[in-house]
Amino acid sequence: MHLKLGSNLFPLTLSLLFVGISTSGAHAYLDAGTGSMILQVMLGGLAGLAIAGKLYWHKFLMAIGVRREAPQAVETKKDSISKNAQVDS
Amino acid sequence: MNELRSLKKETTVKVEDLSGVKAPEQIEREPGSYRDRNGAVFYRGDRVFRYLSPRALENWRRLEQAPFFQRLRAEGRVVDTQTIDARAEGLELGRWAGVVEHARIPFISYPYEWSFGMLKDAALLHLELMREALLADMILKDSSAYNMQWEGVRPVFIDIPSFEPLGSGEPWVGYRQFCELFLYPLMLQAYKGVDFRPWLRGRVDGVPAEDMRGLMSSRDLLRPGVLLHVAAQAALQKRYSGGGQKNVRGALAEAGFGKALIQRNVDKLSRLVGKLEPANTKTTWADYDRTHSYDQAELNKKIDFVRRAAATRHWRLAWDLGCNTGTFSRVAAEHSDYVVAMDGDWMAIEHLYRREKNGTSKNILPLVVNLADASPSQGWRNAERKAITERGKPELTLCLALVHHIVISANIPLADFISWLASLGTSVVIEFVGRDDEMVQTLLSNREDQYDDYHPEIFRELLAAHFDIQSEEPLKGGKRQIYFATAR
Numbered sequence: 392m393h394l395k396l397g398s399n400l401f402p403l404t405l406s407l408l409f410v411g412i413s414t415s416g417a418h419a420y421l422d423a424g425t426g427s428m429i430l431q432v433m434l435g436g437l438a439g440l441a442i443a444g445k446l447y448w449h450k451f452l453m454a455i456g457v458r459r460e461a462p463q464a465v466e467t468k469k470d471s472i473s474k475n476a477q478v479d480s
Numbered sequence: 481m482n483e484l485r486s487l488k489k490e491t492t493v494k495v496e497d498l499s500g501v502k503a504p505e506q507i508e509r510e511p512g513s514y515r516d517r518n519g520a521v522f523y524r525g526d527r528v529f530r531y532l533s534p535r536a537l538e539n540w541r542r543l544e545q546a547p548f549f550q551r552l553r554a555e556g557r558v559v560d561t562q563t564i565d566a567r568a569e570g571l572e573l574g575r576w577a578g579v580v581e582h583a584r585i586p587f588i589s590y591p592y593e594w595s596f597g598m599l600k601d602a603a604l605l606h607l608e609l610m611r612e613a614l615l616a617d618m619i620l621k622d623s624s625a626y627n628m629q630w631e632g633v634r635p636v637f638i639d640i641p642s643f644e645p646l647g648s649g650e651p652w653v654g655y656r657q658f659c660e661l662f663l664y665p666l667m668l669q670a671y672k673g674v675d676f677r678p679w680l681r682g683r684v685d686g687v688p689a690e691d692m693r694g695l696m697s698s699r700d701l702l703r704p705g706v707l708l709h710v711a712a713q714a715a716l717q718k719r720y721s722g723g724g725q726k727n728v729r730g731a732l733a734e735a736g737f738g739k740a741l742i743q744r745n746v747d748k749l750s751r752l753v754g755k756l757e758p759a760n761t762k763t764t765w766a767d768y769d770r771t772h773s774y775d776q777a778e779l780n781k782k783i784d785f786v787r788r789a790a791a792t793r794h795w796r797l798a799w800d801l802g803c804n805t806g807t808f809s810r811v812a813a814e815h816s817d818y819v820v821a822m823d824g825d826w827m828a829i830e831h832l833y834r835r836e837k838n839g840t841s842k843n844i845l846p847l848v849v850n851l852a853d854a855s856p857s858q859g860w861r862n863a864e865r866k867a868i869t870e871r872g873k874p875e876l877t878l879c880l881a882l883v884h885h886i887v888i889s890a891n892i893p894l895a896d897f898i899s900w901l902a903s904l905g906t907s908v909v910i911e912f913v914g915r916d917d918e919m920v921q922t923l924l925s926n927r928e929d930q931y932d933d934y935h936p937e938i939f940r941e942l943l944a945a946h947f948d949i950q951s952e953e954p955l956k957g958g959k960r961q962i963y964f965a966t967a968r
Binding site: 446 | 517652659707712713715716717719731732736948
């Protein structure tokens with residue numbers, strides 16, 4: 392029972408990181424799977440923890456109204472849209 | 481996919497349907513090569529080519545120059561591939577930017593025909609290629625187990641356009657596919673003692689995380705890799721299954737997701753996969769050291785007969801049906817370019833695989849195939865994965881200590897079996913196991929004897945009706961009779 396709770400709790404905690412996060416397009420014929428991509432942060436060990444921390448900090452800043460959306464996110468969005476346009480053309 | 485060109489003409493789709501290329505009539509498109517629009521495999525005669533999109537061609541040029549790729553190619557771990565001058569070959573490019581030619585794989589096989597050790601070694605090679613590619617700032621964009629093929633018992637990666645430059649902040653897109661097609665099937669056998677092959681054969685994309693999670697008990701969650709790769713992945717996929725959520729890929733890139741994270745995941749997966757072993761096999765393993773009912777003198781007599789028959793000419797492709805641990809496959813291999821050794825017993829195939837891996841022969845491919853339930857044509861248009869008989873027909877087929885299993889265990893009429901063999905156009909070395917043989921008596925002991933057709937005279941008559949019997953010899957004091965018969 393404890394195990395089951397633990398096994399469900401921690402991915403859900405992890406998924407909280409991504410609530411309200413910005414979007415961008417991506418191109419690959421294979422769907423990486425949103426859940427599987429998020430998991431890769433956990434699988435990245437210490438480097439992953441650093442990223443998780445950064446995402447939490449970002450969410451904290453957004454929560455207290457210091458920041459609305461990271462400027463890089465908008466850039467990423469533009470980049471990938473133009474990349475997609477190139478591929479399609 | 482790099483496939484043998486034994487595909488039927490009538491099942492192929494004209495190349496221009498999908499690529500805009502006017503195809504000379506001798507070109508055959510590979511029906512399994514459609515998922516990635518950046519390339520398309522086709523055949524001309526015995527040669528295997530692949531069209532490349534502008535993007536795939538650019539990637540290929542970079543890959544070709546990469547020292548890691550040159551080394552892997554020289555070692556035979558990725559299929560030998562060369563750029564082709566399309567004009568000199570008389571190939572029209574259409575919308576494609578270029579063409580490469582791949583070395584031919586002697587016999588295409590699928591993960592649902594591999595033993596545990598084969599799937600494990602294919603997974604380890606995939607991870608090794610990932611590691612090498614990442615060091616050169618490249619990645620494999622997918623992780624299909626079908627991109628692995630075999631040269632004998634050596635795994636070879638065939639999907640060259642899968643190597644792509646790694647974009648900044650990009651995750652490993654193929655991670656989920658690696659789990660579904662490599663890791664979960666291996667875990668099924670290692671942690672649950674469940675045969676993974678029906679799961680892979682039943683679903684072309686492999687085992688989903690959710691299904692895998694459903695199969696894991698609380699205790700299994702403590703086993704290496706299950707909590708993260710299975711439980712967490714299933715939970716996260718479920719959490720995000722509704723669609724419409726934010727694009728995590730951009731968020732990851734933004735937060736500084738980098739190559740180091742993928743490298744760590746790949747390294748940990750390599751260690752995890754490397755330690756997986758099939759469950760509950762320790763006791764039965766030793767039984768395979770003695771799996772026949774012959775004494776040594778009789779066995780030598782049988783080996784000599786097979787060797788004389790095999791030595792009558794050179795064979796391009798030989799099959800050994802019911803090969804067990806491969807004693808006679810090795811004899812056939814002396815006179816054949818390639819031998820596909822098949823048995824329904826996966827442990828026998830595992831035994832054969834491990835032995836050949838440590839041995840010297842390079843031309844025996846062991847496969848887990850139950851003839852009464854052999855691999856069908858399946859996937860898109862039922863042509864993506866081909867039935868065993870659609871991948872190259874044998875010139876010589878060994879059926880030793882097999883017929884009693886076919887007729888009595890599998891209830892296949894003897895006449896049906898002989899006419900099926902004849903339809904392959906193959907010569908045969910075939911053994912009839914008489915009713916007074918202890919193996920047949922064991923099979924008959926628990927069932928009604930409805931096998932009116934199972935008699936040596938009927939067998940000989942049927943064989944003579946479809947083949948030219950060249951030689952025959954009694955074995956085990958007349959309890960068995962072995963024949964060499966050539967195709968008519």
